[in-house]
């Protein structure tokens with residue numbers, strides 16, 4: 001029977017790509033988004049890409065009455081919870097707002113799910129929960145570490161809340177997907193990442209330099225103990241990441257309890273490797289200069305992906321060149337919006 005998947009935060013970067021994968025498969029999709037960090041016309045573009053229009057509610061996930069109405073008007077089978085503030089730097093400036101928003105939305109969601117006997121949840125977690133102390137590659141059996149910013153702590157705390165909820169209610173099924181560094185965009189070029197203001201993350205900064213919005217990229221540190229001295233990350237194509245969520249739906253349908261699962265490629269790429277690949281596959285210049293290290297950054301961050309393969313039967317397939325090509329295609333379209 002066709003399942004209905006609720007996507008809080010589903011108009012954002014990762015949520016919209018998951019929506020596209022679900023709509024092209026046999027799922028009904030309900031998106032809830034307050035559009036505080038996304039555009040409403042993403043819904044139209046999803047319809048253009050997939051030929052199907054998701055149900056859409058513009059609402060804040062902490063708005064209990066709105067959530068109650070959404071759960072009453074739709075029979076939800078699985079929730080994939082993307083809603084939340086996500087800017088690392090901003091979370092240091094506004095910690096209370098980050099804790100209030102990210103925890104409140106999750107608690108209100110959990111209470112509403114319980115009231116409607118919805119038992120299956122997939123949560124957008126992050127590799128940031130491994131903290132500073134664990135050695136790479138990260139495996140899910142490592143303890144969660146000390147995070148370097150409030151954003152990271154909200155992910156770590158929510159994982160704990162969800163794990164406690166699963167102990168208390170043995171019929172709950174929760175998977176926390178720990179994302180590494182999602183980049184790239186849908187092949188259509190119609191959906192992608194659209195940061196507000198100056199991008200914090202590397203790929204949107206590169207694309208904005210390439211298109212001429214920003215003068216040059218600052219590479220934060222070239223004296224790390226890595227092959228070329230710049231930071232090494234596990235960049236994963238957002239479409240691969242989205243397909244990992246589809247695999248996680250099958251998993252939560254068949255199991256109960258709490259699991260954390262890494263979604264990465266298992267391969268590290270340095271900042272300069274990404275810059276050079278982007279420039280060469282797209283035939284564009286990406287001027288950069290070496291700048292001081294950014295506080296809180298690690299030299300290495302990459303996943304062990306065995307558990308995703310074992311439990312979900314999923315692994316990432318796209319290359320760094322694919323990520324660069326698709327990010328660039330999207331940046332050029334985004335200019336026209």
Ligand code: UFG
Nearest residue numbers: 126127128200201202203205218219220231233271294297
């Ligand atoms: N970098 C630059 N210049 C920039 C931006 C980034 O050199 O302008 C470098 C960073 O120093 C780092 C790498 O590019 O070495 C990646 O940085 P991002 O900001 O793109 O990503 P992070 O690895 O710092 O952060 C990501 C997610 C967070 C998550 C974190 C930990 O954005 O949400 O991974 O897993 F918490």
